[in-house]
Amino acid sequence: MENDPALEHALLEHLRFAPLSRAELVRRTGASDGRVQAALNDLITGTFVVKRPQDSGPPDYELTKAGAGRLKLMEDLVESPLKTMAKVFGSMAVQVVRPPQPPGTPLEKLRLSDDDRSVCTAALADQFAAGRIDQAELDRRTDLLFAARIRADLEPIFEGLPQPTLAAPYQPPPGTQPPNWATILWISLPVVVVIAIILGNALTSGASAVTVLLFLLLVGAKIAWTYRGRRFRK
Numbered sequence: 321m322e323n324d325p326a327l328e329h330a331l332l333e334h335l336r337f338a339p340l341s342r343a344e345l346v347r348r349t350g351a352s353d354g355r356v357q358a359a360l361n362d363l364i365t366g367t368f369v370v371k372r373p374q375d376s377g378p379p380d381y382e383l384t385k386a387g388a389g390r391l392k393l394m395e396d397l398v399e400s401p402l403k404t405m406a407k408v409f410g411s412m413a414v415q416v417v418r419p420p421q422p423p424g425t426p427l428e429k430l431r432l433s434d435d436d437r438s439v440c441t442a443a444l445a446d447q448f449a450a451g452r453i454d455q456a457e458l459d460r461r462t463d464l465l466f467a468a469r470i471r472a473d474l475e476p477i478f479e480g481l482p483q484p485t486l487a488a489p490y491q492p493p494p495g496t497q498p499p500n501w502a503t504i505l506w507i508s509l510p511v512v513v514v515i516a517i518i519l520g521n522a523l524t525s526g527a528s529a530v531t532v533l534l535f536l537l538l539v540g541a542k543i544a545w546t547y548r549g550r551r552f553r554k
Contacts, residue, residue, distance in 0.1 A: 327351055327359045332368065332383060332391045339372060339380035363387065427488075428472040436486050440465050440474065443484035452481060 330349050334340060340348075346356050360381055363369040368387035372380045383391075441462065448458045464477045474483060 324355060324359050327355060328363055328368075329391075329394055331356070331359055331363065331381075332387055332394075335369065335381060335383040335387070336391065339382040341378045341380055343378065345381065366390075428470070430471050432468055432471060432473075436471070437465060439484050439486060440477065443478070443482075447481050 327349065330351075331345055334345055334348050342353070342356060342360065345360070346353050349356060351359075360369060360371075364371060366386070368384055368390050370382050370384055372382050374380060444453070444458055444461055444465070447453050448455070453461070461477050464473075468474060468477065471486065478484075
């Protein structure tokens with residue numbers, strides 16, 4: 321069964337103030353039990369509604385925070401469709417084309433963490449136990465260690481000694497590249513054309529503006545989410 325945005329909207333409206341059973345939702349919307357159940361299933365899948373089992377009687381359906389947000393978006397679309405669509409697609413565009421974080425700090429300039437100091441302290445103690453340094457040398461190097469600020473400062477501390485291996489900071493996967501505007505425009509052009517055709521056909525066939533705008537919003541969100549998840553893959 322295909323999605324029914326109008327019925328889903330009506331269900332969210334009725335669930336706005338209190339949880340309701342499916343039978344009560346059928347009575348309030350006037351839709352068949354099968355259509356209401358299918359719409360509820362779609363809303364549950366989208367995390368807009370949750371099903372709450374009851375100790376006695378049928379389960380209730382309750383609006384989630386995401387469902388309240390969707391309902392608010394629908395209301396905004398009715399009051400100011402163009403402004404709302406521009407805001408939503410502008411937000412999605414920022415998320416899609418946001419440049420990656422700058423390259424990580426070079427290891428030699430990375431500041432020492434508490435774990436780094438603990439590893440280095442244990443390493444100096446091991447070298448003292450092995451007889452490579454005496455007590456005075458251990459104290460001198462330990463003082464240098466606690467005065468050190470970055471990893472480059474460790475070189476004189478472990479001069480003539482094996483330097484411990486410190487945990488490597490997170491590095492982005494190799495081969496990742498940020499998207500560029502030319503790529504984004506090339507990908508977006510056919511999408512814009514298709515959406516324009518769908519919008520024209522829907523309005524010509526008499527579909528409501530809210531239904532059409534909601535459909536376009538969902539399609540755009542899906543495209544943006546998919547592109548964002550794949551844009552850094554080879």
